[in-house]
Amino acid sequence: MSNLVLMTLLLMVMALAYQLGLTRSKRVAVTTNGTGFRMHSRPTYHGMLVAFWAVVPAAAIFAVWSLAQPGIINALVLAQLPPEFQPTTDTEQRILLRRLANLASGFGLTEEAADYELAAAAYLNQLHGIGRTLMTALMAAVAATALVLAWRRIEPHLRARNQMESIIRWLLIICSTVAILTTVGIVLSMLGEAFRFFTFVNPLDFFFGTTWNPRFSTVGTDGQTGFGMLPLLWGTLMIALIALAVAIPVGLMAAIYMAEYAPSKVRSTAKPIIEVLAGIPTIVYGFFALITVGPFLNQLGASFGLEIRTTSALTAGVVMGIMIIPFISSLSDDIITQVPKAMRDGSLGLGATKSETIRKVVLPAALPGIVGAILLAASRAIGETMIVVLAAGNSPVLTANPFEAVSTMTVTIVNQLTGDLDFASPQSLVAFALGLTLFVITLLLNVVALVIVRKYREQYE
Amino acid sequence: MNTMQVSFGEKKDNAAQAEHAVKMSARDVKVFYGDNEALHGINMDILENEVIAFIGPSGCGKSTFLRCLNRMNDTIDTARVTGLVTLDGKDIYDRSLDVVQLRAQVGMVFQKPNPFPKSIFENIAYGPRLHGLVDNKRDLDEVVESSLRRAGLWDEVKDRLEAPGTGLSGGQQQRLCIARAIAVSPEVILMDEPCSALDPIATSIIEELIDELKGSYTIAIVTHNMQQAARVSDKTAFFHLGNLVELNDTREIFTNPQDSRTEDYITGRFG
Numbered sequence: 001m002s003n004l005v006l007m008t009l010l011l012m013v014m015a016l017a018y019q020l021g022l023t024r025s026k027r028v029a030v031t032t033n034g035t036g037f038r039m040h041s042r043p044t045y046h047g048m049l050v051a052f053w054a055v056v057p058a059a060a061i062f063a064v065w066s067l068a069q070p071g072i073i074n075a076l077v078l079a080q081l082p083p084e085f086q087p088t089t090d091t092e093q094r095i096l097l098r099r100l101a102n103l104a105s106g107f108g109l110t111e112e113a114a115d116y117e118l119a120a121a122a123y124l125n126q127l128h129g130i131g132r133t134l135m136t137a138l139m140a141a142v143a144a145t146a147l148v149l150a151w152r153r154i155e156p157h158l159r160a161r162n163q164m165e166s167i168i169r170w171l172l173i174i175c176s177t178v179a180i181l182t183t184v185g186i187v188l189s190m191l192g193e194a195f196r197f198f199t200f201v202n203p204l205d206f207f208f209g210t211t212w213n214p215r216f217s218t219v220g221t222d223g224q225t226g227f228g229m230l231p232l233l234w235g236t237l238m239i240a241l242i243a244l245a246v247a248i249p250v251g252l253m254a255a256i257y258m259a260e261y262a263p264s265k266v267r268s269t270a271k272p273i274i275e276v277l278a279g280i281p282t283i284v285y286g287f288f289a290l291i292t293v294g295p296f297l298n299q300l301g302a303s304f305g306l307e308i309r310t311t312s313a314l315t316a317g318v319v320m321g322i323m324i325i326p327f328i329s330s331l332s333d334d335i336i337t338q339v340p341k342a343m344r345d346g347s348l349g350l351g352a353t354k355s356e357t358i359r360k361v362v363l364p365a366a367l368p369g370i371v372g373a374i375l376l377a378a379s380r381a382i383g384e385t386m387i388v389v390l391a392a393g394n395s396p397v398l399t400a401n402p403f404e405a406v407s408t409m410t411v412t413i414v415n416q417l418t419g420d421l422d423f424a425s426p427q428s429l430v431a432f433a434l435g436l437t438l439f440v441i442t443l444l445l446n447v448v449a450l451v452i453v454r455k456y457r458e459q460y461e
Numbered sequence: 462m463n464t465m466q467v468s469f470g471e472k473k474d475n476a477a478q479a480e481h482a483v484k485m486s487a488r489d490v491k492v493f494y495g496d497n498e499a500l501h502g503i504n505m506d507i508l509e510n511e512v513i514a515f516i517g518p519s520g521c522g523k524s525t526f527l528r529c530l531n532r533m534n535d536t537i538d539t540a541r542v543t544g545l546v547t548l549d550g551k552d553i554y555d556r557s558l559d560v561v562q563l564r565a566q567v568g569m570v571f572q573k574p575n576p577f578p579k580s581i582f583e584n585i586a587y588g589p590r591l592h593g594l595v596d597n598k599r600d601l602d603e604v605v606e607s608s609l610r611r612a613g614l615w616d617e618v619k620d621r622l623e624a625p626g627t628g629l630s631g632g633q634q635q636r637l638c639i640a641r642a643i644a645v646s647p648e649v650i651l652m653d654e655p656c657s658a659l660d661p662i663a664t665s666i667i668e669e670l671i672d673e674l675k676g677s678y679t680i681a682i683v684t685h686n687m688q689q690a691a692r693v694s695d696k697t698a699f700f701h702l703g704n705l706v707e708l709n710d711t712r713e714i715f716t717n718p719q720d721s722r723t724e725d726y727i728t729g730r731f732g
């Protein structure tokens with residue numbers, strides 16, 4: 001019986017249990033009505049409770065069993081191998097087990113199997129069969145017992161509703177825990193790998209080195225050079241700054257127009273249209289940069305006698321700026337609209353014009369929130385990958401010239417992690433150190449932005 | 462406390478008081494919000510250096526009319542004003558008249574205190590800076606001090622002019638807003654229920670302030686509180702459903718109303 005069939009069966013049991021619970025609770029309600037009893041919970045809750053008990057313990061057994069079974073079976077198989085064929089090292093053992101598994105399933109064999117191997121494979125198959133049967137039987141037994149017990153428990157006083165509520169609460173808690181644990185796990189694994197990287201390369205050289213040119217030298221020899229992060233950090237910052245230089249004026253003015261000047265009809269159509277910009281896949285922006293913006297800037301530069309490379313910090317920055325416009329315009333628009341009308345009236349009532357009011361009262365009042373919006377956009381720009389992969393030129397040198405090609409941390413991570421990988425070498429491990437640095441930078445930006453935005457909120461509520 | 466105690470300022474007993482010149486006047490003023498006509502042709506004269514109170518049930522158009530007097534209705538997209546409103550005989554809706562100038566002459570204090578989220582000093586300095594009334598820091602300091610003094614706030618805030626205006630109490634904030642309006646030397650001050658968000662003590666301080674100001678300014682005040690109208694105003698205008706029902710000396714309105722609707726309102730039969 002495959003897992004899929006098993007799951008389907010469980011679902012059917014669930015539906016059945018629900019119906020059983022529903023029917024019984026209704027019947028109980030009817031029989032007790034005469035004697036003045038009222039059901040504590042409505043029938044659906046009883047149904048759900050029975051369904052829960054019928055399925056969840058069985059599913060838990062399935063999960064635990066599936067996790068534990070392979071290890072136990074492998075141990076049993078290894079134990080019955082003749083002593084002369086016992087593997088001596090871990091690697092040997094892995095290879096042998098792989099081979100036995102292939103033999104047992106009849107796929108992927110490379111050479112003739114020895115007798116002892118065939119015997120072991122047969123034993124493996126047999127154990128698998130037994131395991132599955134046992135598991136299915138156990139699940140069936142548990143499901144049936146739990147169903148019957150839960151079913152018989154149904155009576156007018158049973159607080160099924162409350163029990164269901166707490167079950168649901170636990171379900172929600174488990175889900176959020178999964179999300180949190182995943183984050184923690186990612187950070188921890190990054191930390192671990194980055195730490196391994198720093199056993200090869202001195203952190204000082206990494207954080208403050210000015211050349212990025214990691215060559216493939218033999219692993220283990222000292223003197224790993226060329227892991228200076230600064231050119232990448234600088235490239236990242238330069239592109240982000242160019243992007244902000246494009247997005248802040250455009251986004252802010254769009255926001256001011258939408259919040260203060262546009263008739264509500266225009267606003268309600270323009271805003272979603274601008275927000276579409278944020279939904280375009282970044283790879284499309286990458287094309288756009290490479291095929292349209294790059295050559296355009298190149299020609300534009302040529303007409304001024306400037307040499308602008310097609311793929312350059314400028315190209316990537318401009319296109320990224322377009323991408324983050326909606327982050328700034330939409331958030332700022334919301335924040336500007338939140339500034340109370342009383343504030344505007346006060347200023348207008350003193351004889352200020354509309355634009356004076358906006359400049360001197362509305363924007364200062366909205367400033368903390370706008371700064372928050374800008375920081376969020378900046379952290380988005382710093383973490384952006386596809387646009388820079390295609391349009392920044394991938395040249396990790398420390399240059400102050402935005403018309404030159406540069407490289408960023410994200411691009412470098414991609415480069416270091418494509419192709420044949422050896423996860424024991426600093427050339428790959430450096431990706432984790434870069435990723436961690438990037439993570440810390442964007443995290444800080446986000447925290448600062450959130451703190452600012454929250455502080456601003458308190459001001460008017 | 463159920464019976465209404467009406468007390469009048471002493472000056473109004475003085476019938477021999479000189480006739481005041483007409484400061485502002487309205488002729489057949491109608492206001493439309495979209496297609497909805499909120500005011501149905503108001504005629505009114507507001508005399509110089511008098512306090513006129515607008516009373517009437519909620520939604521009858523008091524605020525709407527008040528906002529016609531300094532063209533604050535312009536800031537509402539859907540609002541449209543017809544008819545004639547003059548200040549010193551000049552049509553304030555005339556194209557040649559600059560609304561910026563008008564609002565410097567006709568200041569406004571709002572229902573809810575609305576200081577800018579800036580320092581106390583900056584709140585007062587805002588208007589004078591805007592209109593270029595001062596050209597150096599010393600003059601500005603002087604304007605700020607004298608405005609705060611006139612609003613009776615100076616002693617309370619003189620040591621913390623750099624503190625945010627939003628940190629003051631409600632009553633202080635409202636006096637700050639009055640000081641802010643005074644700072645641009647207006648001739649008329651419009652107040653839309655200036656005490657409705659304040660406690661009784663803060664309210665009486667503001668009422669005293671209005672009494673002091675009326676020697677130098679023409680004041681129009683919307684109020685829900687009839688005792689307040691009786692205490693602070695020389696004239697009272699009763700609005701009902703977008704019409705000006707009755708306008709007379711405050712004493713007359715409260716002791717001898719001509720219209721039955723006015724009588725019903727001031728005796729509390731509806732409101």
Ligand SMILES: Nc1ncnc2c1ncn2[C@@H]1O[C@H](COP(=O)(O)OP(=O)(O)O)[C@@H](O)[C@H]1O
Pocket residue numbers: 494499517518519520521522523524525526537539
């Ligand atoms: N901004 C506006 N848009 C549409 N209608 C309004 C607006 N302001 C006021 N009105 C309408 O105009 C009428 C008079 O309102 P208002 O002048 O605020 O009354 P009052 O100040 O006497 O309570 C009311 O019917 C109100 O619904």
Ligand SMILES: [Mg+2]
Pocket residue numbers: 523524525653683
């Ligand atoms: Mg009103």
